[in-house]
Amino acid sequence: MKHYLVTGGSGFIGAALVQRLVKDGHKVRVLDDNSRGHTGRLEGVLDDVEFVQGDIRDGGAVNDAVRGVDGVLHLAAVNGTKHFYQKPEVVLDVGVRGMLNVLDACRANGVGDLVVASSSEAYQTPPAVPTPEEVPLVVPDVLNARYSYGGSKLISELLAVNWGRTGFDRVAIFRPHNVYGADMGWDHVIPEFVRRGVEAVDASPGNGRIAFPIQGDGRQTRAFVHIDDAVDGIVAVIERGAHLGIYHIGNPEEVSIADLARRTLACLGREAEIVPGPAAPGGTDRRSPDIAKLTALGFAPRIPLAQGLPGVVDWYAARTRADAGRFGQAAE
Template identity: 55%
Template sequence: MTKRKYLVTGGTGFIGSALVRRLVKEGNDVRVVDNDLRGSSARLSDVLSSITLIPCDVRDADAMTEASRGCESILHLAALNGTENFYNRPDLVLDIGVRGMYGALEAAKRNGITEFVLASSSEAYQTPPVVPTPEEVPLTIPDPWNPRYSYGGSKLISEIMLANYNRDLFKKALIFRPHNVYGPDMGWEHVLPQLILRAQTQIASHPTGKVPFEIQGDGSQTRSFVHIDDFIDGLIIMVEKGQHRNVYHIGTRDEITIRTLVEAIFNWFGREPEIIATSLPEGGTLRRCPDTSKLEALGYAPKTDIAKGIDHIAQWYVDNAHLRPTA
């Protein structure tokens, strides 16, 4: 990878910290912007001496301008993610998503930074018309009154902003859409940590026999999960080889039902679940799996299967369950 001066927003988050660590490992000059609203600088404890960490709110264009001065590339990952946040704090999700994007773009404009990489999301196209889903599908928000779409809406808007703001400045503008990235210390508001910790609790209260376990829907809905190590491999490949004004899906084509996922988690615990179906929250997507052939053509090849990945993440959450926020 070409050695450069990078500014990473959201760099103390789950994906951001993994990206920062890789950029440092490859000899780059890295500045990290985050206010630790959802991230934690502790994630970067092993590389703090090798980076510049700047406490900053991405919505503050002046602060972002100062933080990015002298940088050659902005990797914009800052956002308020997590399904619980989509439903409970949609105003803040939108505020950080849209005003934060403006702050980052304005900083690039003021400092003449010609490379900008945006973290979008599969939520930007919500319910796909075809699965596996290629990058060129229409971006859709089916119901603007549903707070579930606050995050997807902010990402849709951000993609449009990158395409049209600083249009003549950027020599390399790239968008990547993560698809269910997972791994240790990914946060507490996502499906895998929540399933793992609920399974642990239910197992403790049912020491013998099948363990009753409620899931949303009947479990036939599918997702495709990508381990953080594979994801960062793909992201680095895209940053280095991706084409100007292009979008890249980063994930895997290994589709799994939620029922099968729950069974795999219980298998890790050495127990068997009695799965109890419940209603799906309004706005959920029944099937999602990316077509990653565009990135694969650049050399992307994920290696971690879900069984190995569950072992990796489940052990971390069981060992660190005491760190889970109580409020």
């Protein structure tokens, strides 16, 4: 049993990781300001963890949180494409200042084991698909606010690797690829598709096809990994990842955005008629990870999209309709 600090531990991936660590018998401390997370995600284990409410940008708070642990799992970040465009300075501040504070705190407190969450956004447009970890990390356009997140992760990797060369027993990095699941927040493609799909279905009763606008022509692809599989992969890195090792966390099953929209509407009992629209500036045509390095640690994804998507659609559909009901009652 080890004592871990999980930064961002009330976030979507962080909370799922905390749940798993507690289940596996570890002692866990969580540092989060709950600006985007919430302790409801820790239901069932909240009494078993030490929850510290604090900002990752506060060096004193981070130092206090790191003191006395065996290892740090650094996941604190501002994710969600909307935030990349709307508040890029906050995205960068949390990402870069947070990483520096964690590194400083680890050194000050003699904590030699650090695992850092990066992102596939660090390499943005991959030169090869499926994409190995060795591709160049790229910020295509510093004037495009979208790259605030990818840039913060690129810098975080540079900091972690180069600080990690001395004074640490092990620094490992993992790059999640489109992790999905219930309660992941609304600022992602699957929850957004569900929300718009429910609204369209409820506004068009019957059995006809539903006009469904999307960004781009729909041929763009992504590879989604269910949160349960993602946590299995992260735990593999925590337990067996090499010093200065970098690992993709994902499922290489590739799906087009148009097909994802069709599958989402099918889970709602209707057929989608895809309506192409302008592509978002800075988007990527294809993304799917090569996970050979992770499989060498014993990982194998267990949940294909066809199995994992329906339950997530149901979760978000129920909350979309519940919110609509509450707002409707308030309007009356």
